[in-house]
Amino acid sequence: MIExxxxxxxxxxxxxxxxxxxxxxxxxxxxxxASHDAxxxxxxxxxxxxxxxxxxxxxxxxxxxxxxxxxxxxxxxxLAMALMISxxxxxxxxxxxxxxxxxxxxxxxxxxxxxxxxxMLPVEVRILPTYEVIANFGMLDTYAGLSIPLIASxxxxxxxxxTFMTIPDExxxxxxxxxxxxxRFFFDVVIPMSRTNIAALFVILFIFGWNxxxxxxxxxxxxxxxxxxxxxxxxxxxxESEPMWHLxxxxxxxxxxxxxxxxxxxxxxxVKGLTDSEK
Amino acid sequence: xxxxxxxxxxKSYQDTEVIHGINIDIxxxxxxxxxGPSGCGKSTLLRMVAGLESITxxxxxxxxxxxxxxEPKDRGISMVFQNYALYPHMTVYDNMAYGLKLxxxxxxxxxxxxxxxxxxxxxxxxxxxxxxxLSGGQRQRVAMGRAIVRDPKVFLFDxxxxxxxxxxxxxxxxxxxxxxxxxxxxxxxVTHDQVEAMTMADRLVVLNNxxxxxxxxxxxxxxxxxxxxxAGFIGSPAMNFLDCEVCDESIKIGQQSIATPTHVTQRGKIxxxxxxxxxNQSVSDLQGTVQMIEKLGSNVLLYLxxxxxxxxxxxxxxxxxxxxxxxxxxxxxxxxxxxxxxxNTQQRIY
Numbered sequence: 001m002i003e004x005x006x007x008x009x010x011x012x013x014x015x016x017x018x019x020x021x022x023x024x025x026x027x028x029x030x031x032x033x034a035s036h037d038a039x040x041x042x043x044x045x046x047x048x049x050x051x052x053x054x055x056x057x058x059x060x061x062x063x064x065x066x067x068x069x070x071x072x073x074x075x076x077x078x079l080a081m082a083l084m085i086s087x088x089x090x091x092x093x094x095x096x097x098x099x100x101x102x103x104x105x106x107x108x109x110x111x112x113x114x115x116x117x118x119x120m121l122p123v124e125v126r127i128l129p130t131y132e133v134i135a136n137f138g139m140l141d142t143y144a145g146l147s148i149p150l151i152a153s154x155x156x157x158x159x160x161x162x163t164f165m166t167i168p169d170e171x172x173x174x175x176x177x178x179x180x181x182x183x184r185f186f187f188d189v190v191i192p193m194s195r196t197n198i199a200a201l202f203v204i205l206f207i208f209g210w211n212x213x214x215x216x217x218x219x220x221x222x223x224x225x226x227x228x229x230x231x232x233x234x235x236x237x238x239x240e241s242e243p244m245w246h247l248x249x250x251x252x253x254x255x256x257x258x259x260x261x262x263x264x265x266x267x268x269x270x271v272k273g274l275t276d277s278e279k
Numbered sequence: 280x281x282x283x284x285x286x287x288x289x290k291s292y293q294d295t296e297v298i299h300g301i302n303i304d305i306x307x308x309x310x311x312x313x314x315g316p317s318g319c320g321k322s323t324l325l326r327m328v329a330g331l332e333s334i335t336x337x338x339x340x341x342x343x344x345x346x347x348x349x350e351p352k353d354r355g356i357s358m359v360f361q362n363y364a365l366y367p368h369m370t371v372y373d374n375m376a377y378g379l380k381l382x383x384x385x386x387x388x389x390x391x392x393x394x395x396x397x398x399x400x401x402x403x404x405x406x407x408x409x410x411x412x413l414s415g416g417q418r419q420r421v422a423m424g425r426a427i428v429r430d431p432k433v434f435l436f437d438x439x440x441x442x443x444x445x446x447x448x449x450x451x452x453x454x455x456x457x458x459x460x461x462x463x464x465x466x467x468x469v470t471h472d473q474v475e476a477m478t479m480a481d482r483l484v485v486l487n488n489x490x491x492x493x494x495x496x497x498x499x500x501x502x503x504x505x506x507x508x509x510a511g512f513i514g515s516p517a518m519n520f521l522d523c524e525v526c527d528e529s530i531k532i533g534q535q536s537i538a539t540p541t542h543v544t545q546r547g548k549i550x551x552x553x554x555x556x557x558x559n560q561s562v563s564d565l566q567g568t569v570q571m572i573e574k575l576g577s578n579v580l581l582y583l584x585x586x587x588x589x590x591x592x593x594x595x596x597x598x599x600x601x602x603x604x605x606x607x608x609x610x611x612x613x614x615x616x617x618x619x620x621x622x623n624t625q626q627r628i629y
Contacts, residue, residue, distance in 0.1 A: 170360045170364035171364050171366065173329075173331050173358075173360070176331065176352065177329065177351045177378070179350075179381040193367065
């Protein structure tokens, strides 16, 4: 569309700038708060310009003094949980979508709708029975307990189903004539052709896993198993002493980094995966 | 080189039967074309031979061995699809080598075969490219290459040229035919284009609603069609059909009439068929109003309206002909080339 209406340009830019400011401002406050010492953050007005304590705070945070869980451990736990959830979700849903799209078996649609129904049952709804099951399996305070209940994914199954349905049937027939078994076809044709979708889904699911809060809070009692998102909350409830805002903000900043890195590095494939149809 | 026999082949989807018992015997090295309008079951029949579609009843034999329950890969066939079905994420080389790799053929043997076939089809220059970087004609040749490289007993083609433009289609038609003669591999070729069917086939199978309406060489079918469907389907432009009434002295076509040929003994209502190329312009016992003129360069097609008939009569005339729309144009049939069909059964009588 080629247009030249200055007023429209002005309005659309204003809206865009406001929208960006709305997201960027809290992050800015977080960065600023992370660069001052504890005392400055208890005084009014709150600073809006960065201080000079940034590296000192960062060092202090990683020295791990005075916290229940050291930050590098919680980061590692979060990473392990997020990776297990996202990889597990992709592996399970891609296989089930493959079964649903390419095989004709009894009750196929029934199973599909069963999977679809689980969309209505997120963790929060089934949290008590799930906890009971995990506890009985002795999986409290383990990575398995953190990730397995979150691994089944109707959304991902549905997305892969849609992707597979865009792959022409002739490719499956051609590979049958070439002598490929169903699993060969799966690995040699279906997976390479869904590469971009897998990447896009990985980004979404990694962030979903990283941001989990309620479930880790329930199944972990051992501080060594805390995730970083949880630990921010724990730091706020530090008993009689003042909350250490500069360190809390620094933790939040560090916790934001991995999802940002994932998005930055996978952005290209991510956008391609959501829009591309080179088939 | 292999023979293929189909015996009483039937195919049903749930309760609807789409192929009603087809018998075809194909000889070694023969080029068979299955032709028919869309929905007549020609692709289904081909896919049953390929093993992509199950067989409800009847038998398919390749080299006298029943293959009904064999997987496609064990039937010794290879197939070229309408949309080529090349693997988009593999290079041309890998596309051609994929089937051989799955056969666990040694690498240098694969390489030799792929290079040989690439040379044969003149696609050596794009072996390392992806299919998306190729033109339609090149993709078509890669798809053929993938079929040839497997060294099959039988080639199956499923409307392979319908995605190409007209000029390329004529070129590829020749290439496929020459290649098939060179390799002498038994071939079944599906198309809805009757020109393609006529030019390529050793023998034609005209399919109509899941039945083999007629099987024969292109000229047999052109000269001697069994029923009105085959007569109308083969030949371009299509045969004219006129409802008429046969009396003792003359055949009445609306208000006009021609003398009754001596071999026509049946009386009453009948359908007369005449090909556009079988008209006489020197004699004139009939006439019609020019409705439309199609100039094709080498010849001209006249669409004439006769009273009492909805369909215009198409006549192929000399390219120099000068006619005007709305003018009355006299013509007559080449009486030796008339066909007569039964009004009800549509079978040919004379």
